[in-house]
Amino acid sequence: MAFNSVVLIKQVPDTKNITGQAMLDDGTVNRAALPAIFNPEDRNALEAALSLRDRCGGTVTVLTMGPPSACNILRDSLFRGADRVILLTDLRAAASDTLATSYILSLAVSQLPDVHLIFCGRQAIDGDTAQVGPQLAEKLNLPQVTYVEELIEASDSTLTLRRNLGDGYEVVKAPLPLLMTIVGTANTPRPPAARRMLKYKRARGKTELLKEAADKFGKDATDEIETYVQQRSEDLSAKGLLIEQWDLDTVKADVTRCGRSGSATKVHRIQSVILTGTEHKRVEPTAQAIGDLVHELIEDHTIG
Ligand SMILES: Cc1cc2nc3c(=O)[nH]c(=O)nc-3n(C[C@H](O)[C@H](O)[C@H](O)COP(=O)(O)OP(=O)(O)OC[C@H]3O[C@@H](n4cnc5c(N)ncnc54)[C@H](O)[C@@H]3O)c2cc1C
Numbered sequence: 001m002a003f004n005s006v007v008l009i010k011q012v013p014d015t016k017n018i019t020g021q022a023m024l025d026d027g028t029v030n031r032a033a034l035p036a037i038f039n040p041e042d043r044n045a046l047e048a049a050l051s052l053r054d055r056c057g058g059t060v061t062v063l064t065m066g067p068p069s070a071c072n073i074l075r076d077s078l079f080r081g082a083d084r085v086i087l088l089t090d091l092r093a094a095a096s097d098t099l100a101t102s103y104i105l106s107l108a109v110s111q112l113p114d115v116h117l118i119f120c121g122r123q124a125i126d127g128d129t130a131q132v133g134p135q136l137a138e139k140l141n142l143p144q145v146t147y148v149e150e151l152i153e154a155s156d157s158t159l160t161l162r163r164n165l166g167d168g169y170e171v172v173k174a175p176l177p178l179l180m181t182i183v184g185t186a187n188t189p190r191p192p193a194a195r196r197m198l199k200y201k202r203a204r205g206k207t208e209l210l211k212e213a214a215d216k217f218g219k220d221a222t223d224e225i226e227t228y229v230q231q232r233s234e235d236l237s238a239k240g241l242l243i244e245q246w247d248l249d250t251v252k253a254d255v256t257r258c259g260r261s262g263s264a265t266k267v268h269r270i271q272s273v274i275l276t277g278t279e280h281k282r283v284e285p286t287a288q289a290i291g292d293l294v295h296e297l298i299e300d301h302t303i304g
Contacts, residue, residue: 005052006109071203085244092258095263097264109140204236207245213232
């Protein structure tokens with residue numbers, strides 16, 4: 001059986017190379033100060049989908065919700081073998097927490113035909129919540145298998161998977177359609193293929209073409225910009241090089257459930273925590289001692 005897979009990928013700040021103030025005062029990421037990269041475990045998710053397609057046939061569609069610059073990770077996905085890539089970008093989705101993000105992604109995935117499998121990375125290295133995959137499965141009313149390290153067997157109606165639980169493994173059989181989150185130890189992502197890089201390095205999304213035109217004619221030359229973008233879009237589309245660009249209207253989203261208004265979580269502050277040897281204390285395995293610890297963690301906003 002051939003499988004139609006959707007892979008959800010995220011462009012994230014390279015938290016290992018912070019060059020300026022990481023967070024803005026409003027609790028959102030200062031993306032200008034942080035080089036943007038392909039979320040590492042999303043590359044493993046893409047590799048898992050591509051190798052299943054190599055084994056069984058089918059298609060691999062890659063979808064990301066993010067700023068126009070996320071076209072870079074979509075081009076990277078095309079270089080590695082994706083069949084179709086979609087950018088969902090809309091300023092009204094900015095600052096979405098996982099609730100809003102999974103809502104928007106659920107609408108987008110629901111617009112794709114005959115989806116058998118959804119691949120997510122286990123976790124994004126910026127929000128670090130590992131919540132979007134499971135939340136998305138809930139919203140799509142799909143079974144989910146998280147921490148997948150190996151696709152053992154595929155049949156017309158089920159997948160047999162091995163999960164890495166950290167201190168052991170679990171083998172599960174799950175019905176299709178299915179959502180999986182893939183861990184970083186699942187595989188070694190294939191490198192970009194030179195032949196595909198030559199072809200797809202010229203792939204562009206609409207917002208990139210608008211910027212190209214504004215740089216060429218000046219941002220006030222509206223007629224020239226419109227004509228230029230129209231012609232370039234037709235030309236790229238004819239060559240299979242136009243990156244599909246969707247927004248909240250394309251997926252018919254209720255905008256009150258998106259962005260800040262749709263987000264229950266507000267990121268208060270982030271800071272780099274470097275633990276030194278002295279900063280630990282022994283907690284006796286008693287209900288009282290553990291109760292005191294939880295109370296202390298709530299007090300200093302570590303939890304709750
Ligand atoms: C420092 C920090 C702390 C945060 N804390 C919270 C919090 O506690 N609760 C909360 O609700 N939000 C939080 N957020 C916001 C959260 O980062 C965003 O909502 C984000 O879009 C999704 O959450 P995540 O980064 O944790 O992704 P995860 O849930 O870790 O992502 C798991 C997988 O989901 C898929 N995915 C995630 N985002 C996208 C996307 N935009 N497009 C396509 N696929 C995607 C990818 O496959 C990814 O590997 C935080 C953000 C920051 C920067």
